Amino acid sequence: MDANERKRLIRQYRDGYRVVVKALDGVTDDELDHSATGEWTPRQIAHHLADSEMMSAIRIRRLLAEPEPVIYGYDEKGFAERLTGDRPIRPSLEAMRWARETCSQAEDLRRSRARPRRPDQAREAQSVSVATTQSMLEAAIALSQTRRKADLDDLIEELRIPSISALAERRADCVRNAHWLGDRFETMGMKSQIVDVDGGNPIVIADWNEHPGKSHLTIYGHYDVQPVDPLEEWRSPPFEPAVRDGEVWARGAADNKGNHMATVKAVEHLFAAGGPPINLRFVIEGEEETTGIALPRFLRTHGGDLETDAVLIWDGGMDEDGHPTLATALRGLFYTQLRAKGAAVDLHSGTYGGVAPNPINTLARVIGELKDRHGHITIPGFYDAVRAPSPEELAAWKQKDARYVETVKGMIGAKTLEGEDGFLALERAGSRPTLDANGFIGGFTGQGAKTVIPAAASAKVSMRLVPDQDPQAIQAAFEKHVRELTTPGVEISVEVLGSAPPVTCDVDNDAARALREAYRQAFGKETALIRVGGSIPVAVDFQEAVGAPLVISGIAQADSAIHSPNEHLVIDNYHRGIEAVIRFICGLAEG
Numbered sequence: 001m002d003a004n005e006r007k008r009l010i011r012q013y014r015d016g017y018r019v020v021v022k023a024l025d026g027v028t029d030d031e032l033d034h035s036a037t038g039e040w041t042p043r044q045i046a047h048h049l050a051d052s053e054m055m056s057a058i059r060i061r062r063l064l065a066e067p068e069p070v071i072y073g074y075d076e077k078g079f080a081e082r083l084t085g086d087r088p089i090r091p092s093l094e095a096m097r098w099a100r101e102t103c104s105q106a107e108d109l110r111r112s113r114a115r116p117r118r119p120d121q122a123r124e125a126q127s128v129s130v131a132t133t134q135s136m137l138e139a140a141i142a143l144s145q146t147r148r149k150a151d152l153d154d155l156i157e158e159l160r161i162p163s164i165s166a167l168a169e170r171r172a173d174c175v176r177n178a179h180w181l182g183d184r185f186e187t188m189g190m191k192s193q194i195v196d197v198d199g200g201n202p203i204v205i206a207d208w209n210e211h212p213g214k215s216h217l218t219i220y221g222h223y224d225v226q227p228v229d230p231l232e233e234w235r236s237p238p239f240e241p242a243v244r245d246g247e248v249w250a251r252g253a254a255d256n257k258g259n260h261m262a263t264v265k266a267v268e269h270l271f272a273a274g275g276p277p278i279n280l281r282f283v284i285e286g287e288e289e290t291t292g293i294a295l296p297r298f299l300r301t302h303g304g305d306l307e308t309d310a311v312l313i314w315d316g317g318m319d320e321d322g323h324p325t326l327a328t329a330l331r332g333l334f335y336t337q338l339r340a341k342g343a344a345v346d347l348h349s350g351t352y353g354g355v356a357p358n359p360i361n362t363l364a365r366v367i368g369e370l371k372d373r374h375g376h377i378t379i380p381g382f383y384d385a386v387r388a389p390s391p392e393e394l395a396a397w398k399q400k401d402a403r404y405v406e407t408v409k410g411m412i413g414a415k416t417l418e419g420e421d422g423f424l425a426l427e428r429a430g431s432r433p434t435l436d437a438n439g440f441i442g443g444f445t446g447q448g449a450k451t452v453i454p455a456a457a458s459a460k461v462s463m464r465l466v467p468d469q470d471p472q473a474i475q476a477a478f479e480k481h482v483r484e485l486t487t488p489g490v491e492i493s494v495e496v497l498g499s500a501p502p503v504t505c506d507v508d509n510d511a512a513r514a515l516r517e518a519y520r521q522a523f524g525k526e527t528a529l530i531r532v533g534g535s536i537p538v539a540v541d542f543q544e545a546v547g548a549p550l551v552i553s554g555i556a557q558a559d560s561a562i563h564s565p566n567e568h569l570v571i572d573n574y575h576r577g578i579e580a581v582i583r584f585i586c587g588l589a590e591g
Contacts, residue, residue, distance in 0.1 A: 145575075154184075191206065215310075217310055220542065238250060246570065253567050310511035311550050331433070331535055385469050386469060404425055518581070554577075
């Protein structure tokens, strides 16, 4: 290509920006606020046309900047309809036809280019590429702001799917949710596959690798949700999403559909703005809530084929002060079911009371003695490997602890907080291990009276582990301690329901810095570095099998009631989260 012709083309496509500026001249903020309602003025239609032309210009400018460019084909009518929603279609179709013609012209020019690159050409291409990324960023954010209603509608549509992984009767819904996501990825232009692993719930994998040599980001989420019990405590049906007071209420709104849909919509807007500036992969599983084995097994088997520069685990939330967070550690999980067995059948408590073994009495005693009255766990050796927090962490927690206590008491409706004596509440919430009874079943619990000594009882008990505790060592010590605490007439077996080691995360890397800057721009707040009290079982599998830095965060507010009745998500967090992910991805491209 002749150098003068190249300059002329670049100048021509830069005019897209001037068209936008001209179209916006004189348009008031109030007019723009109406842009999603369908009440369009002629000037707003002109603005929309200019916006479409700018997106096409971005495609051409990227093409001219890359040594090995790729032309992205698209269905112009479908692209325009996704872009506009309920807006007037004709201007966008005209813009798309114009884009097709200019892309065709650029392809002809690319094929005719045979001149060797000058020494300064790499710097010139890099400069144009950065400008292109910035233009794409602005265009994608503009789309996210005008498509807010459609973005929320898409989240609500997914929230209607009762994808409860713990219930076998909901497996069909889990499969439906997986295909719902896969179809979205295919529509936006990614290569999607639904992967079944040993009968578990399907894994959704979507790839887009059109930028050889550029950064690669993997985005993780999960489409499965917790059971909804107790149903009578919900203010509205858990799978009939309700919007109230700026929040969407439904099971999965915060954990994890609101989170992962924010990433899906961010990438969708980047495609509409010309295509993401880096390579991307989505991995969305359906067994996170049950500590399933499908995704860990897939990662361990195919980790060598899943090379990536960073893994965004978008399954967290804000802190109690409303600040975005970035995890420096996740607690691990050791989750068990204890089954106590006494006599062969239920017995009359009058006839056999005082002589028959009682599994409820024994199991209650065992669980009660696993912790003392000061909150200290009594399993021998339980604390031996616990890694103490740094002096810097302790100093930061001391400054916030009193406010944290008052905030949490208000959020959970408790008069006081409990826990291990001698430690800050923030310390107990993230850097100390825990043991809790999660459920207890036994004997007669129906209406009326039935005085029996039950033949069996069961309880679920979970432990949250911290660096450097080993779940296998904890299991051995726990089983031995339970055997020592039981009574002679009762046998207690321990079944492991789930296990995941604790995880530590480095936050001194390009991906972590890019996310913190994205949050600063989208939320106007600094990011808090935290130890997360919960567990994300697959995090360690990403860390060990894929080997890339983990960036663990999310947009759920602290009082979102995940795993509880009346789960809800602040809608503004959802929209700002979409913007933050757009900025994060573009920040990785510029970095």
